[in-house]
Amino acid sequence: MSVNAKWLQVIVDEDEPRPRLNTVTSCMTLCDIKCDNYVRLIAADIALEDEPTATLKIFRGTTLHTELKLNGIPAAVQSFYSDESEPKTPIIAVAIAESVLFFRNLKPYFKYTVPGLGAEELERDLWLKLPTVRVEQQPALVESLRSIERPKMSRKSQKLIQLSQEEQNEFILKYADATVMRHPNIVALGCLERISSDVNPPSHLVIATDNGDILVLEPQSFGLIYQAKTCDYETVPSMIAVHGTYETDFRIVIATRYGGVYLLRKSVKEGQEIFKISHPFTGLMLLPVDQTITVCAMDCRLVCYSKKGKQLYVNKLPALPMCMIPITLPHLGLTLCCVALEGGLVQLYLQRYLVNEFHMVSTIGAMCFGRTGHEDYVLNMVSVEGEIFVKILKRTAAFDPSELLALKGNVESKAMVETILEKSKKSSIFVEQAAREKQNAKTTYGAFQAELWRLRYVAARATVDAINSSESTISGDITHAPVKLSAEVCGIGPEFRLYLTIQNMSSYKMASNLTVLLHADRRHYTLNKSMAKLPSILPGVPLKIDFEIVAVLDPNLKLPPHTLTIENSQIRVMLLKARQTKPLIAAVIAMPQSEANV
Amino acid sequence: MGMFKKISTFFKNKSEKVTILVIGLNNSGKSTIINHFKSPHEQAAITVPTVGFSLEQIRSEGVLFTMVDTSGAWRYRSLWEHHFKNCHGIIYVIDSSDRMRLVVVRDELDTLLQHPDLVNRSIPILLYNNKVDCEDSLSSVKIAAALGLHNIVDKPWHITPSNAVTGEGLEDGVHWLVQQIKSMNSNNKKLKR
Structure with missing residues (x-):
């Protein structure tokens, strides 16, 4: 109950006619279309019976307000502001085949057709x-x-x-x-907000077409100001996620129908492939804070990648994901990943942790989150049968990963208690096996050694992966206080002093049970003390500790050993937390060349 | 205003201070209701969304009415509870035409009733079923049922339809509220004696 009490379900009168809507996530948007501070849900209703038709429906709360007939099936609907003039009138962009229709005050305003x-x-x-x-x-x-x-x-x-x-x-x-x-067909739309102090800044419209072109339109004149390709060969984008501003820098992540994900930056006119998966995507997200890319695909997995294409974590989903949207909660400083699954389950993930889930009566096919009506955090959902559900986030709701984690942890520890280790009895199989081992002692030993080495190799590889994945100067694990590490090497050699400054970046959490571990090649550097337990670090008070490092010099030549090159003259620093296998931070410090002892 | 003359007769010969907390979701009409209680030359022509809260003092024949006009915006709703301790009555304004947020209205009311500063106090709660002139507004009976008002047993409550723009129904509500506060004050005095 405590977990599900985060959302308030809007109750719709039974006797009232309930509007039906058949739409997809990309064709839903929220905007203050009448400029009266009442944010309405706008969605394209796509009817696929005999003659496919589409209408743009505007809802007030959960009741249908206005309908607009469209002359085609839209691929995407977006709403944005075009200028700073008051009163701010939003524009609705509807992408149909090769053109984008712009509506202002619910009247056709402009039509842009992509270059033929x-x-x-x-x-x-x-x-x-x-x-x-x-x-x-x-x-x-x-x-x-x-x-x-x-x-x-x-x-x-x-x-x-x-x-x-x-x-x-x-x-x-x-x-x-x-x-x-x-003409290429438009497959997806996105918005790049302009830098502004205003809450509703004008946005540039991003268009992705099915021949792999990415276009950016200027908001006032709808002129083409940027054009790029998804990659050097032709591919068909299916979804885009944008972040940044056009004036400074932006990133566009493009997912294609063939499973590739490409990253496009402002400075380059061609995207680069960052990763590829073998299943079709159902959702793509670019998290604004740590700039990670989260995708969900038809293989029931929610995977997060870094911008370099490194897989950061995988969440196994209990059913097929239908759609995924980001839920940004500025008051908590969080962005959650909301995935609707087949069967009606909706799950919310905070990074790799499941923080909330609820069941709907039927499978949700499209979602849209944001300010609706006069309320700030509203989740609008449309089931595949066409029913509309509205959930409002409770004011007191907080998403703490430890809450559900604790629940799950209990289940796991229970399972641990229940399984009793089975001891091998002296059965006939055991006796036979013992005799066999005695006979073929050499091969048994060999096989054991080979497996042991394999196990060591797997363990070593996992260690390297764990260290590499946390290679940064700020810890990214949200369950603990974020910690920042900076280092400084003093001295000219062969004795150096390494100063480490560890800072707690959180505003209220204490960072405790931390240990610093240094690792260096013992042929090159001697460490008198390679590990230090740290006291608890309070927010805002940096902790400074130092280590002595002595570079190994040949006693006769007074030169460092020949195996020391610029590439491997480094010391690894790891910040560990007690009872956690993965280091919080793993950093590499490049050491300067050592002078001979004077 | 004639109404306040009537009210102040209850507190005659005493320089009494009465604090009334006005709460409700954003855009429900709290500031418009308070605006209506002010003397004609102080009334504002247009109301803008309140930020934080504002105190409006209405003095009438020696009695000082302090109206705490809070903001109903999402991020300011957490400030409501700070006024609970020092108020003598609560006016809860509901936008009866906003059906979607009725569930939020109920949630906020439940949170209010369970607040430690109010849970053991028999504080009168006046609910204004505002914006009754809107075409899709709900009746007071329906709202009372939707909010589960019949479950409130330890606090006197009263729901009244109102229209803050014309002032319809506002006087009835305040009349009830003041009577409640008055009877509560006299009860307290009896207990002290």
């Missing part, structure tokens, strides 16, 4: 021939059109090959003079 691409040589030639040849020869030419790949064909040709032979001639004559152009 030249058609294939073959297709252009065919369209030159088609109107000139006799009607009997046309089917053969149309047939040759089919050899072109569908996505690379212009819309005109696509329509032509769908028509029956009788209609084709008429169509050809009608559109003979129209230019043969193909």
